[in-house]
Amino acid sequence: MRKLEEVIKNKVIEASRKLDENVLEKLRSAYESEDDKNAGIVLKAILDNISIASETGLPLCQDTGLFWTLISYAKSSPYSLSDLVSTTYEALEKAAVEGFFRKSIVADPVFERVNTKTNLPPVVNIELIDGDVSTVDVLLKGFGSENCSAVRMLNPTAGKDGVIDAILSMVREAGGKPCPPMFLGVGIGGSLDRAAFLSKKALIRKREHEDWRYTDLEDEILERVNTLHIGAGGLGGRATALEVNIEYDSTHIAGLPVALSVSCWADRKAHIEVREELWRED
Amino acid sequence: MERRLRLPYESIDELREVRAGDYVLLSGTLYVGRDQVHKRLGIMIEEGESLPFQFKGNGIYYMGPSPKMPGFVLGAAGPTTSQRMDPYSPMLMEKGLLLMVGKGPRKNNVVEAMKRYSGLYLQAFGGCGALYSQRIKSADVVAFEELGPEALLRLTVEDFPTICAIDSTGASPFFLS
Incomplete structure (x- = not known):
């Protein structure tokens, strides 16, 4: 072999037992800054679960x-x-x-x-x-979150606001189903399948964008998603999503594909x- | 508020007094079934067959565990998304299965049936499979063994943590889109 x-x-x-340090750090800080009672209980259970998995070797x-x-x-x-x-x-x-x-x-x-x-x-x-x-x-x-992933084929003139609205609508529809707080991979451009592929690639790692507007767009999407107050476990609170990553590509003059891949908090x-x-x- | 619910419960009033947002610890017997079990129970009810466990007094947990590791009762055992059971839940409540444990919001047909039959929906913490595995003291297959991770199980649980996500009046702290 x-x-x-x-x-x-x-x-x-x-990966099935331990999360990356970056993911852990975001979960810990979400717990520390949460002021909603139920969401706090959910985030505490998540942190306990992470310790138990690490101590017992259970997934x-x-x-x-x-x-x-x-x-x-x-x-x-x-x-x-x-x-x-x-x-x-x-x-x-x-x-x-x-x-x-x-x-x-x-x-x-x-x-x-x-x-x-x-x-x-x-x-x-x-x-x-x-x-x-x-x-x-x-x-x-995991498929609880994958069932909330989606693609929208936007108008070519939809622009930044159209992209943000599409993602907000997909996340709103996901609600408490994908085990929030979520990690969001966004794929923009290409064709329907290319955008979907890019949205998965965006879940793999954070890219340093040469074009700063895409970094700003990631920040803006994260901020807007967190105003939905879906919250940990879907019970309300601040932490609806902890990270948004974008991958983008060239596309056709007639279109603007936007895909969203949703990961649960256990971004493995x-x-x-x-x-x-x-x-x-x- | 924090409550303890012993299963099987004796009176429907024990379900009715739980309020949306309550922290509820379950101890005792808890049955397990997810997509395929619901589909099969639905067919059994339609065809008037006898049911594989007593609905009255019991609860069902939407879960499909990972394989048992040596030295453990079973593998990771957290909840799965409840909404996929929504087409079947009203029918099961009508037959007396009033307590449901899963994760995520429910469709309106389920909430309406809960109000009609005094159902109770508790949310377990999604993704917390290792934590729940530790609160399960025994697990036996009751029916449909051929479904593998989707088989109908009977668990004994101890201090199994949940939050009341929808109570028997239909009240809920959920984000509803």
Whole structure:
């Protein structure tokens, strides 16, 4: 087995038990600044749950999610893309077993809905990047929040206000369903599917925008979403969303696609840089 | 206010006195069923079949656990989104299953049925699967084992924390869109 397989497997299992420091920090500060009684109780339970998961080794949430993966293949990699994809697949298969993940995937979406009993297949996205260090990103995508994700095809002249209104309307409709406080990934531009892909990519990490207007837009969306007072657990209060990230792309003269991917407070993800030493066989 | 509710409850008045926003700790027996269990219970009721557990006095928790790890009663065991059960809940309340535990808002048909039958909807804390796992002292499959994580279970819970999200008068602290 390659070292890489072991590393992906371990990081994915760890993601189901532990949150990134950035996510933890935002949850702690939401608890400290909350003045609504019910929302405070919910945020305290969330922080307790995080400690219990870490102490016992139980998953944070029973919905250990659908594996949403992004394989960013570096053009000068010393291995093939197909080897990288199959190594990732095998690592996920082992993570589901060794991590006691819930088997949440059904093969046929409409009729039999028979469980594959492996938590596979994952959703696999592939993109090409420059250089020789490929990356593998995995989101453990819970579906309480995914069911609140959506795309709107706006008028090309809708502008910034149109984008904000669309997102507010999608978040309002989500209400207390996606286990708020939420983390929001926003994808703008491209086509319907491209915008949706970008909204997931936005959940992976925060981008330093060269165009500061997009950074401002992230801040403004976060501020406006928090005026909805959906709050932790949907019971009111300040903390409806804790972070908004945008990814954007060029689009057609006739359109302005806007996609929203909603993550619950348990924003679980693994990021692996495929350095050469990880590619060696053990 | 903080309340304790022992399950099965003896009188419907124990549900009626709980108010929206109350912090409610559950102890005793709690049944578990989510999407497929609701669909099947709906069919059983329509076809007049006998039900797999006694509805009166009991509550149902919308949950599908992650697999049991060695040394634990079961895996993570937090609530799932209640709204997906909304098409079935009024029918179950009519048959006496008045206590529901899940997460997130309910549709109007459920709230109306709650007012009619004195139903009670408690919200468990979403995503807190490890915390709830620790409050569950036993878990047994009652029916539909073939559904795997969606099987109908009977739990014994102790100090299982919830907030009353909709009371039997229809009052609710929820954000409603």
